[in-house]
């Protein structure tokens with residue numbers, strides 16, 4: 273059975289006696305094969321892996337799905353034990369936000385990275401993410417942090433934060449794990465109805481098509497056509513854009529290394545995905 277750490281005294285005592293290197297894999301739980309692939313990647317690069325499970329209220333806006341977010345701690349712990357995870361940190365709001373989340377110092381990433389893509393529909397989201405990741409890093413002192421490419425904007429923002437705050441934690445990005453039909457695995461997929469689940473793979477299929485365009489194609493024109501296809505199928509598209517993988521700036525024309533980003537809603541569920549052009 274892996275060690276389950278629920279309070280700061282337990283966490284600090286555990287951390288102090290831990291020999292060798294430590295990787296942190298932060299999650300919001302309801303674990304799937306995507307999370308477990310990050311755990312495996314972390315295990316390849318560090319002696320021990322700490323997975324954190326915390327649905328961070330600070331990164332959810334008013335009217336978002338904080339209350340509906342799927343939670344399944346017992347099943348998560350069983351999966352992590354099975355996968356050989358060293359320890360699991362399961363804090364609660366009283367531990368991370370003892371004075372409430374409104375009254376704390378927050379980490380505000382640069383607008384060039386956080387006021388675009390998901391940051392347009394979710395203002396404050398990446399401030400919440402950066403703040404909780406910095407808190408988790410300070411609390412757990414890992415040598416390595418492992419994040420998923422699935423949330424690529426989040427990965428870039430955390431990468432920038434590590435650089436800007438001179439943090440020495442190494443960062444690794446694990447590739448997006450997908451269902452056999454191409455849908456990126458996500459805890460939120462369990463909230464899809466059967467009909468929505470059947471439609472959902474079109475998102476990745478549309479990105480695949482866009483990634484196959486020849487270099488130099490008009491990105492805006494291609495995006496508009498793809499958006500139309502998705503909306504005709506029943507998606508409400510929040511954004512569908514080609515951007516530079518490093519700077520996240522818009523690219524007017526397709527080019528190798530450019531990255532297509534999409535967010536679209538099916539009913540109550542908001543799905544995101546991204547793919548890089550070959």
Ligand code: AMP
Nearest residue numbers: 299300301306419420422423448449457
């Ligand atoms: P979440 O629990 O959704 O906050 O995700 C926790 C970590 O798992 C983040 O670094 C995500 O990018 C990563 N992740 C989520 N879905 C996938 C996936 N399908 N493949 C790989 N990593 C993922």
